[in-house]
Amino acid sequence: MSHRVLVCDDALFMRSIVGDILTRxxxxxxxxxxxxxxxxxxxxxxxxxxxxxxxVMPDVGGIDAVREIRLxxxxxxxxxxxxxxxxALVDEALQAGxxxxxxxxxxASRVIEAAQRILA
Amino acid sequence: xxxxxxxxxxxxxxxxxxAALDAALLVLERAPADAEARERAFRALHxxxxxxxxxxxxxxxxxxxxxxxxxxxxxxxxxxxxxxxxPYATMLRLLGAALDAVEQGEALxxxxxxALTTTLRAVTAADDASPVSDAPQATTDIAPPAPVATTxxxxxxxxxxxxxxxTARIPVERLDALxxxxxxxxxxxxxxxxxxxxxxxxxAPAAVALRDAADAMQRTVDRVRxxxxxxxxxxxxxxxDRLPRHVRDTASALGKxxxxxxxxxxxxxDRSLLDELGEPIVHLVRNAxxxxxERPAVREALGKPRAGRLVLRAEREGDFLAxxxxxxxxxxxxxxxxxxxxxxxxxxxxxxxxxxxxxxALIARPGLSTAESVTALSGRGTGMDxxxxxxxxxxxxxxxATTPGGGTAITLQLPMSIAIVRAxxxxxxxxxxxxxxxxxxxxxxxxxxxxxxxERARYRLDDATVPYVSLHAALGLAAPRDAGQVVVVRGAAxxxxxxxxxxxxxxxxxxxxxxxxxxxxxxxxxxxxxxDGTPALLLDPEHL
Numbered sequence: 001m002s003h004r005v006l007v008c009d010d011a012l013f014m015r016s017i018v019g020d021i022l023t024r025x026x027x028x029x030x031x032x033x034x035x036x037x038x039x040x041x042x043x044x045x046x047x048x049x050x051x052x053x054x055x056v057m058p059d060v061g062g063i064d065a066v067r068e069i070r071l072x073x074x075x076x077x078x079x080x081x082x083x084x085x086x087x088a089l090v091d092e093a094l095q096a097g098x099x100x101x102x103x104x105x106x107x108a109s110r111v112i113e114a115a116q117r118i119l120a
Numbered sequence: 121x122x123x124x125x126x127x128x129x130x131x132x133x134x135x136x137x138x139a140a141l142d143a144a145l146l147v148l149e150r151a152p153a154d155a156e157a158r159e160r161a162f163r164a165l166h167x168x169x170x171x172x173x174x175x176x177x178x179x180x181x182x183x184x185x186x187x188x189x190x191x192x193x194x195x196x197x198x199x200x201x202x203x204x205x206x207p208y209a210t211m212l213r214l215l216g217a218a219l220d221a222v223e224q225g226e227a228l229x230x231x232x233x234x235a236l237t238t239t240l241r242a243v244t245a246a247d248d249a250s251p252v253s254d255a256p257q258a259t260t261d262i263a264p265p266a267p268v269a270t271t272x273x274x275x276x277x278x279x280x281x282x283x284x285x286x287t288a289r290i291p292v293e294r295l296d297a298l299x300x301x302x303x304x305x306x307x308x309x310x311x312x313x314x315x316x317x318x319x320x321x322x323x324a325p326a327a328v329a330l331r332d333a334a335d336a337m338q339r340t341v342d343r344v345r346x347x348x349x350x351x352x353x354x355x356x357x358x359x360x361d362r363l364p365r366h367v368r369d370t371a372s373a374l375g376k377x378x379x380x381x382x383x384x385x386x387x388x389x390d391r392s393l394l395d396e397l398g399e400p401i402v403h404l405v406r407n408a409x410x411x412x413x414e415r416p417a418v419r420e421a422l423g424k425p426r427a428g429r430l431v432l433r434a435e436r437e438g439d440f441l442a443x444x445x446x447x448x449x450x451x452x453x454x455x456x457x458x459x460x461x462x463x464x465x466x467x468x469x470x471x472x473x474x475x476x477x478x479x480x481a482l483i484a485r486p487g488l489s490t491a492e493s494v495t496a497l498s499g500r501g502t503g504m505d506x507x508x509x510x511x512x513x514x515x516x517x518x519x520x521a522t523t524p525g526g527g528t529a530i531t532l533q534l535p536m537s538i539a540i541v542r543a544x545x546x547x548x549x550x551x552x553x554x555x556x557x558x559x560x561x562x563x564x565x566x567x568x569x570x571x572x573x574x575e576r577a578r579y580r581l582d583d584a585t586v587p588y589v590s591l592h593a594a595l596g597l598a599a600p601r602d603a604g605q606v607v608v609v610r611g612a613a614x615x616x617x618x619x620x621x622x623x624x625x626x627x628x629x630x631x632x633x634x635x636x637x638x639x640x641x642x643x644x645x646x647x648x649x650x651x652d653g654t655p656a657l658l659l660d661p662e663h664l
Contacts, residue, residue: 009170013174014167014170016126057163058160105176
């Protein structure tokens with residue numbers, strides 16, 4: 001059975017790109033969220049195998065969402081998506097419990113590698 | 121993913137980012153220390169950067185990144201430096217143009233983008249060198265815009281609703297296609313029901329079952345129509361939210377102080393209507409700023425507040441949307457309009473200018489402008505006629521109210537949905553026409569003796585004599601002298617008697633806009649397809 005993924009990004013554009021990359025690689029996108037609060041809600045409802053999470057999102061940002069999801073599920077597997085020049089935020093996210101990160105603009109191979117790594 | 125789809129997504133999300141950025145920057149101009157607005161601006165740029173980087177639009181990515189840096193510095197300093205205001209305004213403009221270029225498949229203006237990127241970096245760096253203590257200053261009298269609604273949007277970004285309804289962004293073409301299909305479904309249903317081989321009083325079980333099934337289909341198709349119409353609704357904020365910046369820029373170019381008040385921005389209307397409204401509203405706003413609201417010194421001398429007040433109000437009146445642009449300026453000078461109109465050879469100019477309707481009609485005459493001097497902003501007196509023509513072509517009407525020294529209000533009244541209209545189908549000669557039911561007052565059998573020929577043909581009703589037209593004339597035919605029916609139609613200018621051969625039936629018709637060709641069927645506001653597939657013109661009650 002294919003792995004189920006929740007894609008979180010405030011831009012539909014980005015969600016589509018990530019979703020597309022993952023779908024082609026055989027993953028199943030079971031949900032999308034456009035801010036941290038939605039990500040937490042969706043995680044609770046869907047219990048996906050892993051999550052891709054944008055860092056900068058309105059209201060509740062990605063890092064706070066990581067913290068909340070990890071509180072709910074200490075084994076949650078989360079890949080952070082960051083833009084260039086956000087190393088400090090990436091570090092913060094990893095400390096909050098994110099498993100890995102990829103940098104925008106996304107290369108399909110990088111995203112898939114990260115997914116394979118955290119699912120291994 | 122298909123490149124076209126990718127591009128469409130980019131454009132939709134990108135424009136959403138720009139709208140959010142625009143709104144946030146406006147707030148920052150007033151309150152440079154507003155941390156929330158700064159973060160909103162930052163997020164908008166950030167989201168945009170992610171997308172432009174993905175699409176390898178490097179000049180855009182570099183510019184947006186430079187913009188982000190400026191905001192990041194503002195975070196450290198506690199406020200946005202006033203020297204960044206101009207570069208950011210230019211950035212908004214260039215980014216908007218860049219999205220348009222992407223949409224059109226044109227090349228980016230790399231020179232301008234690069235130059236601005238350099239400027240932004242330089243200004244940000246220079247600000248860094250200067251002491252942090254330059255006090256933030258409030259700079260405009262324009263009210264900060266209300267929170268920006270997401271364009272085409274899923275959910276309001278401000279309110280994260282846990283477990284919110286899942287929503288999708290749908291390209292307009294698909295909605296249009298759906299509307300077309302719903303229209304065809306309506307037509308097919310009518311054809312079927314017209315030919316139903318059972319009489320209403322046939323109570324054989326098979327006939328009853330057939331009628332029940334037909335009733336059920338009738339209701340379901342009505343609901344499909346309603347659902348499709350509802351899906352096309354968008355809030356008027358799509359148009360109104362673009363205005364604060366426009367008002368500020370225009371007012372400052374004219375040396376005027378203006379406070380803008382926007383009311384009813386959440387009201388929903390058909391998007392095809394909204395697409396058509398942007399220009400007329402901008403024109404009315406411009407007129408109010410240019411000709412209505414006085415300069416601060418003049419206002420002060422008159423005992424008015426220095427800042428003029430401009431109100432944009434959207435309201436629902438039954439099936440109509442009423443859009444009002446009101447100012448508290450000088451009001452229209454009736455005597456001056458009358459004199460100008462008289463000099464252009466308008467008969468009865470003085471009498472016309474005494475009533476609000478007449479005054480509006482005079483103002484809307486091409487070539488009539490009472491501006492003391494023609495300004496670049498309001499152009500040369502063209503415009504009002506274009507606005508009114510546009511409003512009429514949408515099946516609407518305009519009204520004006522003005523008080524000397526008290527201000528002017530212009531209200532555009534437009535049907536909420538112009539996509540599907542309830543129409544009375546009538547026949548003249550071989551052709552079928554559709555008349556919007558909302559404009560029909562009554563139908564009666566033609567009384568040949570009621571036709572009065574003065575200078576222009578008129579028709580005598582019980583209480584008055586009204587203009588008479590025959591639809592046969594539109595076909596180049598002579599109207600039958602003593603046969604047929606008369607439909608009394610009411611427009612803004614009053615009633616008109618329309619002579620037809622026969623009134624057929626009332627139907628919901630899907631209106632297709634007619635290409636705006638000068639001189640082409642001025643009396644028609646659109647076209648529709650009938651149950652048998654033949655086209656029919658939709659009469660424009662304002663233009664008979």
